[in-house]
Amino acid sequence: MIDYTEKIPNNVDLGRDRGLQRALEHWQPAYMGWWYDMGPDESHNYDVYLRTAISVEPDGWAQFDYVKMPEYRWGIFLQPRDENRQVNFGMHKGQAAWQEVPGEYRSTLRRVIVTQGDTEPASVEQQRMLGASCPSMYDLRNIFQVNVEEGRHLWAMVYLLHRYFGRDGREEAESLLARRSGDADNPRILGAFNEPTPDWLAFYMFTFFTDRDGKFQLCALAESGFDPLARTCRFMLTEEAHHMFVGETGVTRIIKRTCEVMKENKLEDPAQVRAMGVIDLQTIQRYLNFHYSVTLDLYGSDVSSNAANYFTSGLKGRFRETKLEDDHVLSDSEYSVFEVIGDKIVKKMVPALTALNERLRDDYIEEIADGVARWQRVIDEAGIPFKLTLPHKGFHRAIGNFAGHHISTTGEVLTAEAWKRHEHEWLPSAEDHKFVQSLMTGRVVEPGKFANWIAPPVRGINSKPLDFEYVRFN
Ligand SMILES: [Fe+2]
């Protein structure tokens, strides 16, 4: 028999909770089956230089060592409890934060947790084939780190389901292992998590754009009046930062390498840039447009009564809720959303409570814009006249007020035909994917070596040098 309290590092007193142990004993083998089937391909025997969280203390949450991923210690950690914490928004504002699930919110809360939980294994599934085309050992280690931590995030949500939702929770936990990204019959819940991540440019874009959606959702749930959810999400956020770092620096390094080659060879024409074996900036822009637009959809409808209910009930707050200076009830305030009327995009004021999805999306866009500006600096410093831009919020949207409309990257309302004529300027084509993948036909794994299409990072992981053996293949 496995000693789960030993095997599962935790600060939830797992050793004393028999019911929870039994539930996890059931689920753990199914999880391992999922990892062997859907975790990173052919990786199971590698020794990977990974960080493992073994406690929430500053010195315990990032222990670095070689680990075989199936032996990774997926732990359950909640940020320590603050006895004085209250529900900080909505109709229950001022009550003591809930330590058990309020009966009337049981199914809503379960749905919120399942939706978050579903994204975690989904991204592992989306990324599982990328090891075979990694640009370096450093990058291979980073994708594995992201993957094991998404696995831990799944554990975090499953812990809540098992501990607080009884039989329904156990069934949901099983379903989290049964759905598959992109599967026609049993797909993952949210759209962006069913899109393929076919190459490393897509992977870096995904971790920059879509893991950042994860951050904003976690931030909103970290405000929840249901204290165990809030504390779980707070700890997950410490890990999420590394995922976004991998994405942002990955794209930075690709841009840097492209700019170097363009400058050295005095090239501007994308075809000539491609001929040098690096990714042209136009293709990077198209990937950006795609990942940005599908990620914006994850926030849901601009006007949403569900979002209003989540807030009013105290289940899901706003980004940095407790730092905002207003009444935290929002019964009288308004917020602006966009609507497409005829061939115009018009601004409209709606009750702020109903526009909380849109507000979280706007907070996200602000942070994204800063990151894109940092990418732009690399291009500017190389003296190359190219501007990376964020497309209009309405571009290529499938959910909310822009769904069903054909909005250009600069925000014009077009006919379907006119939009279609520009599609290949705006979104990656099959030909673009083919080109990008033609650069990534094999893996580069000699320590300290990097594929031609990407610059080395500024520094290694955990102060190790760039030529450190981050993965041992055995
Ligand atoms: Fe995650």
Ligand SMILES: [Fe+2]
């Ligand atoms: Fe993540």
